[in-house]
Amino acid sequence: MIRATMTSFPHIADHLTEIRAEIAKAAKSAERAVAGVTLIAVSKTHPVEAVEAALTAGQRVFGENRVQEALEKFPRLREKHPDLELHLIGPLQSNKARDAVQHCDVIQSLDRDKLAEVLAAEMAKQNRRPKLFIQVNTGEEPQKAGIAPGNVDAFVAHCRDTLQLPLVGLMCIPPVDQHPAPHFALLGKIAARNGLTGLSMGMSGDFVSAIQCGATHVRIGTAIFGKRG
Ligand SMILES: *Cc1c(COP(=O)(O)O)cnc(C)c1O
Numbered sequence: 601m602i603r604a605t606m607t608s609f610p611h612i613a614d615h616l617t618e619i620r621a622e623i624a625k626a627a628k629s630a631e632r633a634v635a636g637v638t639l640i641a642v643s644k645t646h647p648v649e650a651v652e653a654a655l656t657a658g659q660r661v662f663g664e665n666r667v668q669e670a671l672e673k674f675p676r677l678r679e680k681h682p683d684l685e686l687h688l689i690g691p692l693q694s695n696k697a698r699d700a701v702q703h704c705d706v707i708q709s710l711d712r713d714k715l716a717e718v719l720a721a722e723m724a725k726q727n728r729r730p731k732l733f734i735q736v737n738t739g740e741e742p743q744k745a746g747i748a749p750g751n752v753d754a755f756v757a758h759c760r761d762t763l764q765l766p767l768v769g770l771m772c773i774p775p776v777d778q779h780p781a782p783h784f785a786l787l788g789k790i791a792a793r794n795g796l797t798g799l800s801m802g803m804s805g806d807f808v809s810a811i812q813c814g815a816t817h818v819r820i821g822t823a824i825f826g827k828r829g
Contacts, residue, residue, distance in 0.1 A: 609653035626811040642821030645828040665690025708733040720763040738783040739775035769798020784813035
């Protein structure tokens with residue numbers, strides 16, 4: 601009898617091995633502990649089978665950028681893998697806040713007052729407190745979500761002190777046409793002066809630089825799962 605192969609995505613395990621090695625190397629050269637860098641496997645647009653292949657390879661932390669897609673893929677996987685950790689890394693509409701609070705462990709795209717208030721209300725209602733990152737628009741790009749660097753301190757104070765949200769860090773997506781390192785450095789500076797330790801920065805193309813600049817979470821999609829369709 602021919603056994604069905606465990607997965608039709610054998611490359612994913614290899615990619616994960618390579619990425620983990622690169623993360624370890626980057627951490628070492630930055631004289632940082634490798635355990636201080638969490639790899640978030642960004643599985644958006646990729647099928648459940650691809651996520652399963654990553655789970656089989658030991659990956660437990662995943663990122664999705666749409667609540668709807670996260671809902672379609674993850675509740676079932678979580679039954680089998682209760683230690684799975686799901687991060688929402690894409691824009692969150694207020695009317696999806698309930699689902700996001702219910703199904704995500706971390707929400708990285710807190711980017712406005714209204715959303716902060718809706719999340720605070722949902723967390724109280726559900727008695728569930730996913731950790732939060734504030735998205736910062738380090739490049740001040742008009743088309744991009746995120747709090748402008750100059751407004752972050754006040755927003756942090758509002759979220760943490762007034763709304764008592766479980767804030768853990770900052771997240772950024774640097775402009776595609778610029779060197780990312782100055783953006784990573786800026787994010788680190790803003791986080792440090794606000795007493796936030798989480799730094800979600802670095803994607804497939806720039807995670808080594810992000811780790812050099814202190815990233816605690818790197819969000820990697822393409823380099824693990826391949827190109828998105
Ligand atoms: C898609 C996405 C990523 C992953 O990008 P890759 O270049 O595929 O690694 C990281 N962060 C956010 C916010 C994303 O939307």
